[in-house]
Amino acid sequence: MAEALLRHLTKIANVSVNSDSAGKEKLTLKTYTDTKDVWGAIKYTKTAIYSSITDTPDILAQENKDTARLLKAGAENVLWVQSPAEGLQEVMPLAVTRLLHLSGIIIEGNSAIEFLKPDVVIFIFGRDTGTLKKSAVKILDMADIILFEEEPPVKLPVRKKKFKVALSSPSGLDECIDYIQGLLK
Numbered sequence: 113m114a115e116a117l118l119r120h121l122t123k124i125a126n127v128s129v130n131s132d133s134a135g136k137e138k139l140t141l142k143t144y145t146d147t148k149d150v151w152g153a154i155k156y157t158k159t160a161i162y163s164s165i166t167d168t169p170d171i172l173a174q175e176n177k178d179t180a181r182l183l184k185a186g187a188e189n190v191l192w193v194q195s196p197a198e199g200l201q202e203v204m205p206l207a208v209t210r211l212l213h214l215s216g217i218i219i220e221g222n223s224a225i226e227f228l229k230p231d232v233v234i235f236i237f238g239r240d241t242g243t244l245k246k247s248a249v250k251i252l253d254m255a256d257i258i259l260f261e262e263e264p265p266v267k268l269p270v271r272k273k274k275f276k277v278a279l280s281s282p283s284g285l286d287e288c289i290d291y292i293q294g295l296l297k
Contacts, residue, residue, distance in 0.1 A: 113236055113259065114153060114220050115185035120289045121149055121216070121296075152189040152211040153182040156200070156221030163195035163203040165210070178220065188214055201227050216296075222251045232256050232295050256295060257288060 155178050166172065172179040172190050182190045189211055195203045204224045211217050225233055235248075235255035244252065244266060252258070252266075 114218050115181055118185035118187050150188045150215045152214040152217045153187040154191050154193055154207050154219045155179050157194045159194045159196055163199040165207050166192040225251055
């Protein structure tokens, strides 16, 4: 989905990180008109003991890596964030700050959603139809868009702003991207 978004986004969004009254940072997207879409991406990988942000082109462009796929899909800059869960709240805002000069940022991974508070959250059901982890259920409830191939393995939350599309439908992906563009306006 991140690759499809990078290939298809046509509107420019300005990303800023603001602090709320409690001092927590919030990611905000604001759309403006420009002649070029310049998006970045962050790939998160959970590690056991260290945190790092990698921006080395040779490492990011290694064949068969998610970071290479994001670059090939059109991301101007890609960062690979590696961190244990307890360090992510510190390292992810640093990564976002490094990409603020871009029109928008796509973040791959669920772990940062609770503290970054992005304007658009996409939940994708994988092929595993087993029980969802407690953390995944929380993200599912926060999602603006829920994607699944066939039928979702659990009952989906019902809210007006939910957008559900079966990716097996030929027009499903295009319809979803159109909806996302509408959310970014």
